[in-house]
Amino acid sequence: MTTQTQQTTRPAAQQQGSHHFILTLQKPHGGGYITATFTNTFTPHPGDTRTDIYEVLFEQVTRANPELAKANVMFFSLEPNGL
Structure with missing residues (x-):
């Protein structure tokens, strides 16, 4: 019995930051709220803290x-x- 494997190729990945973040914000607006989530990658400067x-x-x-x-x-x- 012969087994074949198929290799899939992916496009070259874009340069990404060293860290991934998710930030969700909410603010009252009119009779309800604005809620938004932001996500991306980020590379901190040497010495940066999580707070920075x-x-x-x-x-x-x-x-x-x-x-x-x-x-x-x-x-x-x-x-x-x-x-």
Whole structure:
């Protein structure tokens, strides 16, 4: 009996950051809430702390989405981007 294996190819991965983050924000708006989740990769500067990265990401997200200025953080995760 002969067994064949098929190898699949994947497109070259884009350059990714060293860490993956998820940030969910919520803010009252009208009679309800605006809730948004942001996810991406990020490479911190040498010596950065988790707090430094959180503050940078929160500032970048709210600058790009002014309607979320002063929003509450519902969830924040920062993990090394590797398996």
